[in-house]
Amino acid sequence: MTTIAIPPGMPQYDDVPRYDVDAVRADFPILDREINGHRLVYLDSANTSHKPRQVLDVLAEHYARHNANVSRSVHTLGTEATEAYEGARAKIAAFINAPSVDEVVFTKNSTEAINIVAYAFSNASLRADADPRFRLGPGDEIVISEMEHHSNIVPWQLLAERTGATLRWFPVTDHGRLDESGLADLVTERTKIVSLVHTSNILGTVNATARITQRVREVGALLLLDCSQSVPHMPMDVVDHDADFIVFTGHKMCGPTGIGVLWGRSELLAAMPPVLGGGSMIETVTMARSTFAAPPARFEAGTPPIAEAVALGAAVDYLSGIGMRAVQWHEKELTAYALDALATVPGLRIFGPNVPVGRGGTISFALGDVHPHDVGQVLDSLGVQVRVGHHCAKPVCTRFGVPAMTRASFYLYTTTEEIDALVAGLEQVRKVFD
Amino acid sequence: MQLDQLYQEIILDHYKHPHGRGLREAADTDARVGEAHHVNPTCGDEITVRVTTDGKVFTDISYDGMGCSISQASASVLHELLRGRAADDASVVHDAFVALMSGRGQVTPDEEVLGDGVAFAGVARYPARVKCALLSWMAFKDAAARAGVGVSPTEVEA
Numbered sequence: 203m204t205t206i207a208i209p210p211g212m213p214q215y216d217d218v219p220r221y222d223v224d225a226v227r228a229d230f231p232i233l234d235r236e237i238n239g240h241r242l243v244y245l246d247s248a249n250t251s252h253k254p255r256q257v258l259d260v261l262a263e264h265y266a267r268h269n270a271n272v273s274r275s276v277h278t279l280g281t282e283a284t285e286a287y288e289g290a291r292a293k294i295a296a297f298i299n300a301p302s303v304d305e306v307v308f309t310k311n312s313t314e315a316i317n318i319v320a321y322a323f324s325n326a327s328l329r330a331d332a333d334p335r336f337r338l339g340p341g342d343e344i345v346i347s348e349m350e351h352h353s354n355i356v357p358w359q360l361l362a363e364r365t366g367a368t369l370r371w372f373p374v375t376d377h378g379r380l381d382e383s384g385l386a387d388l389v390t391e392r393t394k395i396v397s398l399v400h401t402s403n404i405l406g407t408v409n410a411t412a413r414i415t416q417r418v419r420e421v422g423a424l425l426l427l428d429c430s431q432s433v434p435h436m437p438m439d440v441v442d443h444d445a446d447f448i449v450f451t452g453h454k455m456c457g458p459t460g461i462g463v464l465w466g467r468s469e470l471l472a473a474m475p476p477v478l479g480g481g482s483m484i485e486t487v488t489m490a491r492s493t494f495a496a497p498p499a500r501f502e503a504g505t506p507p508i509a510e511a512v513a514l515g516a517a518v519d520y521l522s523g524i525g526m527r528a529v530q531w532h533e534k535e536l537t538a539y540a541l542d543a544l545a546t547v548p549g550l551r552i553f554g555p556n557v558p559v560g561r562g563g564t565i566s567f568a569l570g571d572v573h574p575h576d577v578g579q580v581l582d583s584l585g586v587q588v589r590v591g592h593h594c595a596k597p598v599c600t601r602f603g604v605p606a607m608t609r610a611s612f613y614l615y616t617t618t619e620e621i622d623a624l625v626a627g628l629e630q631v632r633k634v635f636d
Numbered sequence: 637m638q639l640d641q642l643y644q645e646i647i648l649d650h651y652k653h654p655h656g657r658g659l660r661e662a663a664d665t666d667a668r669v670g671e672a673h674h675v676n677p678t679c680g681d682e683i684t685v686r687v688t689t690d691g692k693v694f695t696d697i698s699y700d701g702m703g704c705s706i707s708q709a710s711a712s713v714l715h716e717l718l719r720g721r722a723a724d725d726a727s728v729v730h731d732a733f734v735a736l737m738s739g740r741g742q743v744t745p746d747e748e749v750l751g752d753g754v755a756f757a758g759v760a761r762y763p764a765r766v767k768c769a770l771l772s773w774m775a776f777k778d779a780a781a782r783a784g785v786g787v788s789p790t791e792v793e794a
Binding site: 576579596599 | 638642643648678679680682702703705706762
């Protein structure tokens with residue numbers, strides 16, 4: 203394994219918090235499964251993570267014991283459901299160090315969270331009395347990057363079409379890093395929002411955002427960070443990151459599907475017009491017009507995914523119990539191990555940073571000329587589950603001149619033995635397609 | 637699942653040594669030419685199929701594309717099976733191949749009709765890969781229609 207040397211005076215290797223991976227694995231029932239006669243080797247956590255028993259139990263318990271609608275009942279079950287739902291919001295706020303619980307808006311997923319911000323811009327642009335920071339028109343600019351997931355590209359393309367604003371983007375370097383060399387020309391007084399991925403879902407790159415944040419502040423724009431691949435894997439402090447909005451999704455962090463989070467600064471959420479209209483998001487309604495509730499309710503129209511939110515709260519408890527620093531370090535060691543191991547496979551080319559610094563445990567690669575579908579199929583026959591395809595980041599595939607990639611991604615329950623199984627599986631792929 | 641059911645020797649052979657690959661111009665300037673470009677949006681695989689016909693017979697079927705072994709081998713088999721056939725005849729083969737791929741592994745293929753296409757019987761058991769096998773066949777159907785020759789009304793039941 204690669205030894206990571208830490209300069210004297212810094213916290214040393216032994217100071218790093220650790221946990222018992224086998225004990226963690228025992229919490230995840232699915233990890234006992236066999237796939238095609240082999241022990242399951244799940245290397246697709248960037249796609250969706252597995253769920254520990256502690257989360258599954260809370261999900262079942264909610265429906266079995268506390269099921270009722272939220273925010274509208276005086277009865278006991280309604281009160282219990284509301285307390286559980288709002289309690290989950292408080293847990294999530296603490297998990298990302300949000301200054302206020304009301305800054306956490308529950309959404310369906312990251313995609314919906316980004317769309318809420320994009321449509322708030324859109325709706326504000328139609329109203330002369332809206333906050334000017336959210337008003338867009340010809341001459342205004344939206345800045346993203348070439349390494350975004352489609353969910354952080356398409357909503358902004360559509361917003362630019364609706365408002366006449368211009369979409370611009372940071373390029374990606376050959377090493378899979380964000381190319382910030384044009385920062386001053388890219389982010390200017392014309393920029394209204396910069397929406398950037400924190401950790402790339404395809405290259406694994408963790409973007410250092412400080413310089414960009416500084417520039418965003420200089421020009422008076424807003425900053426959204428897509429933290430779908432970072433909040434599950436590292437400690438997140440929204441104050442420290444000095445972002446205006448972050449988004450993430452529950453199912454990639456041991457929680458259920460159907461629940462995600464938009465975090466926004468209080469005063470920005472308060473300045474945003476509503477997006478979805480309906481029950482729970484109003485202050486008062488007449489037949490002619492309505493006024494709206496304060497955030498977060500303003501952005502949570504209709505009955506929300508209650509049990510999912512409560513279970514996401516349990517997922518946050520679970521991760522906090524292990525410690526996000528420990529999770530981050532575990533994955534850093536795995537990544538170092540995997541980069542070394544994959545380097546021994548003849549004909550393997552890694553897309554993205556090939557050192558375990560400034561990157562997470564998501565590694566995309568090509569194996570010679572073998573198509574990723576074929577790589578994934580052979581690996582599946584050996585129980586190894588990887589993602590193949592364009593990973594909802596087609597511009598990244600185009601940037602590196604390939605139609606698709608094979609991706610292995612790790613999480614708190616991944617072991618070095620599983621990485622060994624991947625490497626052995628790749629040998630098998632080479633045999634079939636040699 | 638047994639991997640060799642999917643990756644039959646015939647499929648791997650067509651993949652490694654594709655027949656008739658590369659887009660070709662029509663030799664006869666009076667020939668009708670139709671072309672279609674199909675993409676599998678879930679994996680990004682692409683194929684362009686060009687048919688040349690005198691109105692009755694597919695005098696050439698050429699193609700170019702990029703994708704997995706299944707999609708590329710399938711295009712090679714398509715070329716082998718349908719080039720030089722009359723439209724009616726091609727329609728029978730096309731229907732048989734689509735039926736095989738839509739059969740979830742329950743259809744027994746007729747080698748008389750499908751030739752090397754029978755090797756794809758195993759692919760039908762892998763729902764995620766059926767679209768790979770059908771990519772060139774669907775592009776061919778569109779290309780033939782654009783050349784004014786109907787092949788098959790069959791729609792795929794995914």
